[in-house]
Amino acid sequence: MLGEVLVESAERPMEPPVFARTGIRVLASLPTAQTLDLTAEAVASRIISALPEAALVLQAFTPDSPAGNRLADDADALLEAVRTRLPADRLLEETWRAREAGATLVELCVAPGGVIVGEVPAREALSLSPGGRQRMRRPTDSPSRAAMKLEEALVNLPYEPGRGEVCVDLGAAPGGWTQRLVARGARVIAVDPAKLMPELTQQPRVEHVQESAFAYTPEEPVDWLCCDMAWRPLEVAQLLAKWGRRGWATHLVANIKLPMKDKNPLLLRVRHILTEEGGWQGLTMRQLYHDRDEVTVTAHRSL
Ligand SMILES: C[S@@+](CC[C@H](N)C(=O)[O-])C[C@H]1O[C@@H](n2cnc3c(N)ncnc32)[C@H](O)[C@@H]1O
Known part of the structure; x- marks a missing residue:
């Protein structure tokens, strides 16, 4: 189920892993059979019932692979389905404020095998970008990547x-x-x-x-x-x-x-x-x- 995208470990590593893009505590794991229609009420409700009470930054990502890329629209749709069902005051829109606001980062990992829902306190997150992919536009006047x-x-x-x-x-x-x-x-x-x-x-x-x-x-x-x-x-x-x-x-x-x-x-x-x-x-x-x-x-x- 975790397949190519996440490595599962029973305990939190002593040192944050150098080569991991993100790290989350798994809250729920929804195998593919139940997630054929990712926007379905039942799926969104299951995800919402697993979420912590804190202020949340909610994000979705797919594996960085051709199979994962094909799921990008599904991931967006699922994120939207969950967001619209959550009270607006639970969501922190300014991701950059998440650490100082003591928010919890919730990631929905939409992979070929199913959906993993995980959380990490924003202050301890390896990255605040979905799946740790901090996309940056190269400044137009920059001489180097x-x-x-x-x-x-x-x-x-x-x-x-x-x-x-x-x-x-x-x-x-x-x-x-x-x-x-x-x-x-x-x-x-x-x-x-x-x-x-x-x-x-x-x-x-x-x-x-x-x-x-x-x-x-x-x-x-x-x-x-x-x-x-x-x-x-x-x-x-x-x-x-x-x-x-x-x-x-x-x-x-x-x-x-x-x-x-x-x-x-x-x-x-x-x-x-x-x-x-x-x-x-x-x-x-x-x-x-x-x-x-x-x-x-x-x-x-x-x-
Ligand atoms: C990857 S480039 C640096 C790119 C730069 N950070 C940028 O943003 O444009 C590596 C640089 O290391 C420099 N370099 C290699 N050995 C060096 C040394 N002993 N002292 C100073 N610079 C060195 C090379 O001349 C090269 O310009």
């Missing part, structure tokens, strides 16, 4: 780089991340031997340091360390740990490249280096929707 990875990482943080803050961007070229940071009002020191897009080199809030990140030392501690360097993961982790140990930055957002097949042993070592050797705290490590053979890490250091 990479910018969407940073945007997706920042959506999941309770704070983001802002006006007057200083960010160091290691492996910055051609400048997608730098540009998104500047757009938020931050000042950026972009470290990369390669060239930045010309618009950024003329931007007064961007300083391009054209050298290796391994040779670079900041003149004073900065607010954010951002890193999207295409380099060996353990060496990048050691570099980020050095920044942590020396207190050179307060917040960290880093993309770690993992071209190898067996990623997990490496991830454990990266985690160890960042937390035990670097002193980075509150570490999250996830393969975001826009990540490919890579994971995105966020963390902070208390001052």
